[in-house]
Each structure stands twice: as structure tokens, then as C-alpha cells.
Amino acid sequence: MFITSFVTRIKCAFRDKGMIFWTLLFPMMLATLFYFCFSNLDSADAFSPVKTAVVADQAYRQAAGFQAALEGVSKEGEDRLLQLTRVKTREEADRLLEDGRVEGYLTIEDGTPKLTVRDDGLNQTILKSFLDQYLQISATAAHILERNPQAAQQGLLSDFMEQQEFTREISLSNAKPSHQLPYFYALIAMVCLYGSFQGLTSSFYLQANLSALGARRSMAPRKKLAMITADMLGSLAVHLLTMLVLLCYLLLVLRLDFGNQIGYLLLTVLVGSIVGISLGALVGAALRIKMEAKNAILITLSLACCFLAGLMVEGISYAIQQNAPAAAWLNPAARISDAFYCLYYYDNHTRYFMDLGVLCAMAAIFGLGAMACLRRRKYESI
Template sequence: MFTHIFIYRFKCLIRDRQLVFWTLLFPILLGTFFYMAFSNLNNEETFKPIDAAVVNDSAYQQDSQLRMVMQSVSKGKDRLFNLKTASNQAEADNWLKQDKIDGYYTSGEEIKLTVKETGISQSIMKSFVDQYRTSSSAVTNIAKKNPKALQNGLLKDVGEQRSYTKEVSGGSAEPNNVLNYFYSLIAMACLYGSFWGMKEVTDIQADITDRAARVNMAPVHKLEAFLAGSCAALIILFVEIMILLAYLQFGLNISFGQRTGYVLLTALIGSVLGISFGAFIGAVIKAGEGLKIACLIVVTNLGSFLAGMMYMNMKYLIATYVPPLAWLNPVNLLTDAFYALYYYDSLHRYALNMGMMVLFIIFFCAGTYLIVRRRKYASI
């Protein structure tokens, strides 16, 4: 009997075009829009040389040290400035007014910076001139006290920068800010599977739909009908998530790391989480189907927002200021599990996320069972 119910529930569910659209086609369309919007996000973070100028007056010509420094930072692929030389200050002011440069330097007793507005480029130019002033002052003071230091490579030592901290990566993969959008999209798609779970619970509650009334009239235990239908819904949802993963990886070149088996396991657990969550909401809320759907949409979309799908920094703000909320958000747990597989070599963080999701599944399933098994009807 279980197999018979499973087959017919599968046929019934797969013909629901609205649910297929929201759980399969909508995430694919949203993923495509994400790719179009964020594909060049990492490239835009690459540093570009700053358009700067220096006034080539008599003071600049006499300052050989400044000329040497300016030439050194304006050469090569990793140069700091695209340096232009102005014949006088009026010409530099004209370039600045026309936005041809971000600022210009003027020599004298000390180097000065002139800018029209504030911004990242102007801040970098100010940091450069501050560092030059500090280094120049240090060289002058040391040279007064010990003239021989100039002959022992003092200028080279002052200009050399050393780092005494070592950057240690959490994993072998390169950090990628874009991936969180796509991982949260997959998590949202898994939680949208709650529509399937809600449908299964709704179709066994005789006081809600006529179909459920007919099911309760049949000589089959409603929990058996619910389990058969839930298995059919789980298979449909899991196949949809597999299609979404394949599209993201092979169609949009979104990386999931080298742990394919764990990625598939995460997708399966996420699918079970979505089905069980929908069934729980369908059992707890006794009102009509419209209110249940509204509740699922609000919870899923709010969870997606807190997981960083709409605003990436929100995920880190929640983790920093409201850590318990990050662990109580199923969408965030799924998102973090995918990112842990991609970025971290250790499975510790991944195991924590998976463990929390399993606890949620147990809670939802137990709650659904306790509610549904006690619900009886005086007449149908």
C-alpha cells in the first residue's frame, strides 16, 4: 500500500506547476540574475593606479630625492600612480577642476597635497605624502647626527617596508565574496521545499480540504499516507536541488570546492529540512492554506536576508552582534555549511552546521508527528 500511495502522490505532486516553478525555475532565474549582477564584483576590487600630478617647478627640480621616489612609485604593473607632470601650479589646478587627476603634489620646505574632494584615492595620496614626510624627517635627523649612515645604505633601509605578521588562511581556497549569494540562494531553494511538506500535511487534514477528507475516508492510516507523500515530495525536491547545483556549477561556473560527496549530502539534508519545516508549519497553523503559505514565505525570505542573500554584510553583522540568531536560522546554517566545504580544510565548522540542521529536522518531525497523530474528526 505504501508503494501504491507513493507512486500516485508522486504523479500528483509533479503536476503541480506552481510549486515546480517556485522550487525549481524561480531559483534558477534568480541565480542567473545574481550571475549577471555579481560576476565582476571581485574584479572591481582590484587596485587601479591613481591619476596624480606633481608641479615641476624649481623646488621640485632641486629635490632629487622626491623625484626619485615619485618615479619609482609610478613605474611597473603594480605602480601606485599614473603620474603627470604639470609645468606650473595653474596647470595642475586646471587638471584638478576638469577631474583629469585626483590630486597633485607641490614641493617646497615640505611636500604638500592639493585635492578637490575626499575619497579612497585621495586618502591613499595623503597616506603616501605622510609616509614620505616621516621617512624624510627621519633621514635628515639621522644624517645630522651620523653622516656616515648615508654611506651605509640608510636611504635603502628607510624606504624598505617589512611585515612582522603572517597571514594564515583558514583553508586552501581563495576567499570569494560572490559565493555567499549563490550558497544562500541554494539554501533558500531548499527551504522553499517547505511548500511540498506543507502540501502533504494539508492533504491529510480533513477539516481543511475536500481532498484530505477523501483521504481520511480511505482504509489507510493517515500517517502512512503522509510518509509516502513526504518521500515523494523529498525525491522531487532533491532532484530540483541537484538540477540547480548542476546549473550553478556547469552553467555559471560557481565553485563548490572538491568535496562533491559532502555537497550532495548537504543538499539532501537541506531538502529534508525544507520538507520537515513545511510539514511542521502546516500542522501547527490550523488556519487556511493561504496563511500557511504566507508564513513560509516570510520566514524563508527573512532567513535568506539574515543569511546575506540580499545584503552580504548582514550575515557577518548577525554573527558578530547576535550570534544565537545565526545558529537559529536554518537558511544561514545551510549557507554556512556550503561555504565551510568550499573554504575550510577542516570539517569542524561544517559538522557543527550539519548537527544543528539535524536537530531542527528532529524537532520539526517530532512536532509534526505529535500534532497530526492526535488530530481526530467527529464527522467528515
């Protein structure tokens, strides 16, 4: 009988077209929208060489040091700073600047490099910083050569041209930083919590005062615990199947990189789905209000949790974690998305298992509460 109830619940869940839409098709549509809207977020921080013009007139050709400096920062490579365009006259440089084809242009006036820009911005600041550094180095070198003419033969110029770094960049993780992944983590968390609709439906058909099916099942000579367990496991099986389809779509179709810890990824989805289903079962069993009101409560609760987990606004989850850590730890969507974050960025699983422990505790509280409400409910008449 347990298997019969389990299989019947699965069949009923697949016949619910509205449930399939909201737990599978809608998340896939939302994921596709996220993919096209946020695909450029990770490339937004990539540095592009600053488009710059230089007036290559007679004065420029006589400034050998300045030419060498420009060639050094505009040559092809990862450290390229400027994308240089040489023009013959200042009027031509002005036209390029007005057309927005360059961020600024350089000229030599009275033997001194000058910078002309039209707007204020990051690229203009980079140009000014480069020119200020060149002028400072040139003045220092001229002062040293004035006091010690032999310094040129002692490698002074090569020392000035060599850029020394006194800091070393290290990465705390082998994963590439991404601005778009948190949105997808929160989306998966939302779908996990949407499992609450499956739990709500199961609890609805287990209560004799809410449906004719519930009345017939309450009179059946079967243990109520086995009946409840079979229904909840059937709901979980269907929801896990929709979650697997969604994950395959994200990983194989959209080609998102969630790291290489697929086993832990699936474990997180499993625990998150159990939290969602047990939450729905608790709301359905504990609250004696209309089914529509219960649905509204679950929708509001799920969206509120996902909003605070970063589904709509990037960085809000971090802000809550810093300013209200208790609220962050009590948010199941935040714990699910943070578990994915830990799997992607961290080399150890300490924080991941903390997230998983909190989710398991939530699932136990919700599940035991729902079980207690459903098992102890008795009816004077049906």
C-alpha cells in the same frame, strides 16, 4: 502500493506549475539578478594605483631623491602605489585635477615637495601619507648626514630606500574571500525552506476533512504510516531535483565557486530540504486553519528566516550570531547558509557538523510532530 503512492506523488508535484515556478524558476531568476547586481562586490576592495600628476619643471629635475622615490612607487608591479602622469606646467596639472583625471598633483616649491588635492578621500589620504613619509625620511637622512658625512658611503641611503615589513600576512583558509557568496548561500537556504510548500501540499492531500482525495485515501485499506512516508519521500524527490537543477545553474552557468567539497554541499542541500518539507508538513497537519493562511505562515516564516540569514542585508547574520546566538542557532536558514560558509572557508568540519546536527534535530522534531498529527487524526464522518 508504496511505490505507486511514491510515483503518483511525484507526478502530481510536477503537474503543479505554481510550485515549480516558486521552487525553481523564481530562484533562478533571483540568482541571475544577484549575479549581475553583486558581481562587482569582490573587486570593490581591490586596490587601484592612485592617479597622480607631477609638475616636471626645473625644480623637479633638480630633486633627484624625490624623483627616485616617485619612480619606486609608480613602477609596474603588484605593489604599485601611484599611476604617475608628468606635466610641464602647474596650469596643466590644475586642469587634470579639475577634470577628475587625477586625484592630486605634486610640485617642488623652494626645494620641498608640495601636494595639491581638490577633495578629501582615501586616495588623497594615501598621497598625503606617501609625501609625509618621504619628508620624514628626507629630514632624518639630512640630519644623520650632517652629523656623519661618511654615512652615505656606509649604505645609509639604500637602507632608507628599502621598505622593511615587520608583519607577515597569513590566510586561515585557501579560499578567496567573497562578499557575494553569502547572498547565494542565503538564496539556497530559502529554496530549501520553500520545500515546506511541498510538505504542506502532501499533508493537505492526506487529511480527509480537507480534500476529496484525502477522504478517499483515508478509507483505503492501507497503513497510514506507509502512505505518509511515500508522500513525503515523493515530495522530497521532486524538491531535490529542483535543487539540483538550481545548483547546476549556479555552478555551471553563473560559474560561482562554492569550493570543491561537492559531496558535503549536496548533503547540506538534502538535510535542508528535509527540514523544509517536514516544516511544511507540520504546519499543514497541526494548524486547523485555511490552506491560504497556512501558505501565508510558511511564506512569512521562510522569508523572515532568510532575511535574518543575510538574504537582503549583508552582515546581519553575523550581527545576530554575536548579539543573539540562540536566535541564530534556531534559524534553519542561518544554519544552512552557515554550513555552506564552513565548507568554503574552513579546513575542518567541526562547525559544519554542528550546523548539520542542528538541522537534523529540527528535521526530526518537525517530521515526528507532523507524523504524530497525521497518524492520530480520526474522523467521525467524512
